[in-house]
Amino acid sequence: MQPLRQRFLQYNAQTSDAPLLLEFERAEGIYLYDAAGKKYTDLISGIGVGNAGHSHPKIVEAVQQQAAKFMHLMVYGEFVQGPQVRFAEKLAAQLPETLRTVYFTNSGAEATEGAMKLAKRFTGRREIIACRNSYHGSTQGALSVMGNEEYKSAFRPLLPGVRFIGFNQEADLSAVTGETACVIVETIQGEAGVRIPQRTYMQALRRRCDETGALLILDEIQAGFGRSGTLFAFEQFGVIPDVLLLAKALGGGMPLGAFIASADIMRSLRQNPVLGHITTFGGHPVSCAAGLAALNVLLEENLVAGVAEKHRLFKSLLKHPKIKEFRGAGLLMAIEFESFDQNKAIIDRCIEKGVITDWFLHDSCSMRLAPPLIITEEQIREACAVILESL
Structure with a gap:
């Protein structure tokens, strides 16, 4: 039988010529786990869906x-x-x-x-x-x-x-x-x-x-x-x-x-x-x-109460000469770069390092950050370190 990825490309309608092709088997909290067991930090919550995290009991x-x-x-x-x-x-x-x-x-x-x-x-x-x-x-x-x-x-x-x-x-x-x-x-x-x-x-x-x-x-x-x-x-x-x-x-x-x-x-x-x-x-x-x-x-769990402080932590950590602007409302944030090509290269590098981010439909120069609201201070620091390494 063909690998699942090939069958996905053959039988499932595609929305672009370059899907991410990450194959996940389970998810828990702010993490996704691929078929090889590699752990990824989800900084986009399935595009704003998983506010309470994945697989909350x-x-x-x-x-x-x-x-x-x-x-x-x-x-x-x-x-x-x-x-x-x-x-x-x-x-x-x-x-x-x-x-x-x-x-x-x-x-x-x-x-x-x-x-x-x-x-x-x-x-x-x-x-x-x-x-x-x-x-x-x-x-x-x-x-x-x-x-x-x-x-x-x-x-x-x-x-x-x-x-x-x-x-x-x-x-x-x-x-x-x-x-x-x-x-x-x-x-x-x-x-x-x-x-x-x-x-x-x-x-x-x-x-x-x-x-x-x-x-x-x-x-x-x-x-x-x-x-x-x-x-x-x-x-x-x-x-x-x-x-x-x-x-x-x-x-x-x-x-x-x-x-x-x-x-x-x-x-x-x-x-x-x-x-x-x-x-x-x-x-x-x-x-x-x-x-x-x-x-x-x-x-x-009073998750909303911690959103403002977590926003401030992201903002304080994500400082770099390549970042043109940091915008955000709570845990819906954007980091603007010089171009889409630069943004995409950084996003790809983050994914390689196990941190999933994305760009915006009408603002392709900016990186999307919208993690589950349950993300902890330690997890924020770890994710931001990967973003800065990728920069």
Whole structure:
């Protein structure tokens, strides 16, 4: 039989001509272990997924127990399923009163799709405003509000009626008018290389949406669940969105997304037409059980409390003449270099030395650092030493 790597290339669809081709057999905590037993430090958490670390025993136990009871029963929204109800209830308890109705989806991209439909249905409007260098998923609707033409041009035509403004550019907010159904914004821009807005900008954005009747959709698919230093990133800016998008860490390692709004807004999907948004596997009971366990771990182990100090440690250690800029919000960080070629060479060297990092979709000159929130001070020092050696 051919080696697994060759079969992967033969039978699994590829997303690039140069996949990493690392073959892992198990994962635990912040570490991944390959087929030869080599240990790798995961500094990207599966791209923002593993906030509680890999194979946390409480999450694994929740998955095993739920799988033994039942898995898929019916399309989302028809049967009363305990894992969905309990997780939605726990999420609601962490959120403002206007964000208490949860629609579970399969992924972040589907959460984006559902939220855009919801905004159009609730407002009766068609225009959507997004930000340049934004990323909200790769399905055609989500791609329509991606602010990078390089990734879009091959797939046109996309959704009509989408306009783009500058992120953190208050002057551009005049583009939001009475014709605008929604403004969709990442609370912290992730794939742009960790771009953090001014508090005054976020508050001006909230006011402009209120003035025009447009819904404010905040995408925290990557920045949520403690990664930015608070449970939800919008808490740092003194604003509350009309619709909140979650995914990645939401499922504790299982596939899960959600868009969350008030009951008043969300009921728009019930009528004209009925079943305004449906999904077969959204809110899968095993994923919801895992997500609830992951949220409980986050809260019970108080993981968010240590994020700011761990951020400061990374920042203090990663000083080098080749580093042009260090940007970060909690444990979502970017190290900017002179070029993509330089960045890629350093990333490759880190992987050789057993530390997994990556680059950003819209900022290929910057290295991504987003480790599990459970990472310790000693582990941070060890990982940063490898990065500096690679530099």
